[in-house]
Amino acid sequence: MQTSEVLSRWVPSRFTVRAQSDDGLILYNSYTGAVGVIPPEKTEMVVSALRRQGIEGPLTGILEDLRTGGFLVAEGINEFDLAARLRQEDRNRTDHLNLIIMPSETCNFRCVYCYESFQRGTMLRSVQEGLKNYVCKRAPELRSLEIQWFGGEPTTAPDVIEDLSRHFIATAEGHGIEFNAGITTNGFNLTPSMADMLLLACRIDRYQITIDGPAVYHNARRKLLGGGGSFDTIFENLREMHRRPVEQRFGIALRVNFDRNSVDQVPELIRMIGQEFEGDPRFMTYFRPIGQWGGPNDATLPVCYGTAGEVAMWELHGEAIKQGVPIALLHRNLEPGGSVCYAAQTYSFVIGTDGAIYKCTVALDDERNRVGQLQRDGTLVVDSTKEALWIDGDESNDPNCTPCFFRPACQGARCPWIRIRHGRTPCPPTKNHIKTVLKLIAAAPAVDSPVAVDAD
Numbered sequence: 001m002q003t004s005e006v007l008s009r010w011v012p013s014r015f016t017v018r019a020q021s022d023d024g025l026i027l028y029n030s031y032t033g034a035v036g037v038i039p040p041e042k043t044e045m046v047v048s049a050l051r052r053q054g055i056e057g058p059l060t061g062i063l064e065d066l067r068t069g070g071f072l073v074a075e076g077i078n079e080f081d082l083a084a085r086l087r088q089e090d091r092n093r094t095d096h097l098n099l100i101i102m103p104s105e106t107c108n109f110r111c112v113y114c115y116e117s118f119q120r121g122t123m124l125r126s127v128q129e130g131l132k133n134y135v136c137k138r139a140p141e142l143r144s145l146e147i148q149w150f151g152g153e154p155t156t157a158p159d160v161i162e163d164l165s166r167h168f169i170a171t172a173e174g175h176g177i178e179f180n181a182g183i184t185t186n187g188f189n190l191t192p193s194m195a196d197m198l199l200l201a202c203r204i205d206r207y208q209i210t211i212d213g214p215a216v217y218h219n220a221r222r223k224l225l226g227g228g229g230s231f232d233t234i235f236e237n238l239r240e241m242h243r244r245p246v247e248q249r250f251g252i253a254l255r256v257n258f259d260r261n262s263v264d265q266v267p268e269l270i271r272m273i274g275q276e277f278e279g280d281p282r283f284m285t286y287f288r289p290i291g292q293w294g295g296p297n298d299a300t301l302p303v304c305y306g307t308a309g310e311v312a313m314w315e316l317h318g319e320a321i322k323q324g325v326p327i328a329l330l331h332r333n334l335e336p337g338g339s340v341c342y343a344a345q346t347y348s349f350v351i352g353t354d355g356a357i358y359k360c361t362v363a364l365d366d367e368r369n370r371v372g373q374l375q376r377d378g379t380l381v382v383d384s385t386k387e388a389l390w391i392d393g394d395e396s397n398d399p400n401c402t403p404c405f406f407r408p409a410c411q412g413a414r415c416p417w418i419r420i421r422h423g424r425t426p427c428p429p430t431k432n433h434i435k436t437v438l439k440l441i442a443a444a445p446a447v448d449s450p451v452a453v454d455a456d
Contacts, residue, residue, distance in 0.1 A: 008056060008057040009054050009055070009056055009057065009074070009075040010055050010056075010057060010067060010072040010073065010075065011052065011054035011055075011072065011073060011074075011075050012049075012050040012054070012073075013029055013031065013070055013071055013072065013073045013079060014079050014080075014403075014405065015029050015030045015031045015079060015083070015405050015408055016028065016029045016070075016071050016405070017029075017405055017434050017438070018050075019438040019439055021037070021438075021439050021443070023037055023039075023442060024037050024039045024040050024042075024043060025037070025038040025047070026038075026438045026439065026441075027069070028434070029070040029071050030334065030336070030405060030406050030409040031070050031079065031082065031083065031086075031336060031408040032069055032070035033331075033334055033335035033336055035334065035441055035442075036065070036069060036071075037442050042062055045063075046066065049063055049066060049072065050066075050071065054075055059072070080403075083395070083407045083408045084395070084396065086336055086408055086411065087395060087396065087411045087413075090337055090345065090411075091391065092346075093347055094141055094347070095141060095144065096144045096145075096146070097135075097138055097144075097145050097347055098345065098348040098349075099131070099135075099145075099147055099148070099348075099349060100148045100342065100349070100351070100361060101123075101148070101149055101350075101351050102123065102150050102151055102152060102154070102350070102352050102353055103122065103123050103154050103160035103161050103164070104121065104122050104151055104152045104153065104154060104156045104160070105118060105119070105120040105121065105151060105152040105352065105353045106118055106120075106121050106122070106151075106152050107151060107152045107153040107156070107186075107225065108153055108156060108186070108188060108225050109153065109186050109222055109224060109225060110225050111221060112220075112221050112222075112223070112295075113221070113290045113291075113292075113301055114295050115293040115294035116152065116295075116364060117364075117365060120353045120354055122157045122160060122353060123160050123353040124353060126355070127351070127352075127353065127374060127376075128160060128163065128164060130374040130376045130377070131164060131351060131374065131378075132378070133376070133377055134378035134379075135167070135378075136171055136378065137378045139171050139172075139175040142175065142177045143177060143178060144177060144178040144179075145168065145172050145177050145179050145180075146180055146181070146182075147164075147165070147168055147179075147180075147181040147182075148181070148182050148183070148184070149161055149182070149183040149185075149204065150350070151185075153185065153186055154183055154184070154185060155183075155189035155194060156189070158189075158194065161197075161202060161204075165181065165201065165202035166201065166202075169202075169203060179203065181202065181203055181204045181205070182204060182206030182208070183198065183204050183206070185207065185208070185209060186209065186210065186222065186234070187211075187234040187238065188224075188233055188234055190207075190209075190237040190238075191237060191240070192240050195237075195240070195244075199248060199250060204250075205249060205250040206250070206251050206253075207251065207252040208253045208255055209234065209252060209254055209255070210255045210256070210257060211231070211234065211235075211254055211255075211256055212257045212258070213256065213258065213262045213265050213269050214231075214265055214268045214269050214272070215231040217261075217265055218230070218231045219231050221257070221259075221262075235276070238252070238276070238277075238283070241282075242276065242277050242280055242282075242283065249282075251284065251328075252282060252283050253284050253286060253329070254273065254283065254284065254285045255285075255286055255288060256269060256286070256288070256316070257287075257289070258287065258288075258304070258316070259290050259301065259302045260303070260304050261302050263304065263312050263316075266287065266316055267316075267319050270316070270319055270320050270323050270325055273285060273320075273325055274323045274324055274325045278324070281326055284325075284326040284327060285320050285325055285326070285327060285328065286327060286329050287313050287316040288313060289303065289309030289312065290303055290304075291303060293362055294362070307432075310429045310432060310433060313429065314429075314436045317440050318440055318443075321440060321443050321444045326444075326445070327440070330430075330437060330441050331441060333409070333428070334430065334441075335409065337409065338409050339410035339428045339431070340410060340414065341413055341414055341415050341416060343359040343360040343390050343415075343417065344390060344394060344411075344413035344416050346391050349380070351374055355373055355375070356370050356373060356374075357370070357371050357372035357373060357374055358370055358371065359371055359387065359390040359391075359416070360416070360417050362417060368386060368420060369417075370386075371383050371390070372387075389416070389420055390416045391416075393412075393413070393419040394412040394413040395407055395411050395412030396412070398412045398425055400412075400425040401425065405434075406427075406428075406430075406431040406434065410427070410428050412425065412426075413426075414426045414427065414428040415428075
């Protein structure tokens with residue numbers, strides 16, 4: 001963060017947070033994303049250095065480590081300007097493209113909290129051609145291409161996934177573009193043959209699969225189209241993934257949704273996950289309260305509202321750590337820009353089966369979210385006024401964000417849809433419970449995995 005190493009006075013960063021754990025003092029800086037645990041014998045020295053009046057240089061030992069992590073900054077540095085620059089640099093990127101593609105808008109499930117209408121089927125051939133042409137047009141300027149498969153249920157259209165993936169991979173290889181891909185799937189169709197196609201032919205190594213508690217609770221909430229439970233089939237597919245050789249690198253984030261009626265039963269599921277996938281770092285969990293997301297059953301859902309839901313969420317993360325189950329997302333959310341929603345990014349688009357261009361995967365039936373149309377020749381016709389609703393509502397025009405310690409991580413753009421609908425600052429749960437999150441991170445073992453899913 002420093003602009004000159006010759007400056008000799010150092011002051012604590014405005015973006016640093018402290019929390020106390022059993023192992024020592026935990027420090028976090030949202031501009032660098034650094035998290036460190038200070039051992040008890042060093043705590044007094046560190047606390048003294050982080051007093052607002054600052055400390056004289058030169059710095060050595062642990063004090064130099066504090067500078068490297070961004071916890072100490074050169075006196076006179078305007079950290080707010082640096083934070084604003086982070087957002088501008090990301091907004092101006094043209095070398096990265098993130099496409100969230102819906103190969104099918106049908107689904108073999110009818111989850112009680114689902115907000116989708118399933119009015120459209122498999123992606124039109126003209127749209128598939130449009131996607132191929134668009135990626136080819138963009139390829140010369142790209143350094144990285146990220147594909148995320150969404151739905152409906154994307155695995156109901158495997159031919160579309162395979163055809164488009166082969167084209168994207170070939171294009172990326174031909175232009176020296178870094179390629180990575182993930183999929184949000186209910187896991188019901190993730191048989192060994194399907195997994196072979198996704199993992200090997202399509203190079204999809206990140207999976208988000210939702211399990212809503214033990215079987216009786218899951219089956220009552222994530223029902224099959226036409227009735228019947230889905231838990232046993234999903235879990236057997238997960239066991240088959242677990243049996244794959246460790247050389248096959250992939251990550252599965254098991255998202256566990258809960259409500260007021262099921263939250264007390266989630267620890268039973270955590271124990272089952274721990275027993276089934278013990279020692280396999282490819283399997284991780286994270287927990288989220290269900291919300292009223294625009295579906296027909298919103299009025300009757302036993303939602304855990306506000307702070308109660310967030311507290312329960314972090315308690316479940318803590319329970320998973322106690323049981324030795326790896327946790328997804330926590331570190332990622334703390335990185336610079338790590339809590340920014342994809343919908344707020346200029347280089348991210350959702351492509352529907354009819355070529356409709358959206359910014360958000362939730363508000364699919366709201367006209368404010370339909371920002372354009374993909375043409376067969378690969379042209380994206382985008383309504384800049386609508387697009388601005390999603391990408392311009394951020395820290396730059398929100399006085400609540402300017403002095404916030406978490407500003408570099410979420411940049412006031414955790415959820416543009418909240419701003420659009422309610423006109424308020426969309427603070428992420430990670431920020432609201434930052435000291436709890438830091439204690440969880442300090443307690444959780446580090447996991448090396450390709451999983452990176454939407455934060456909140």
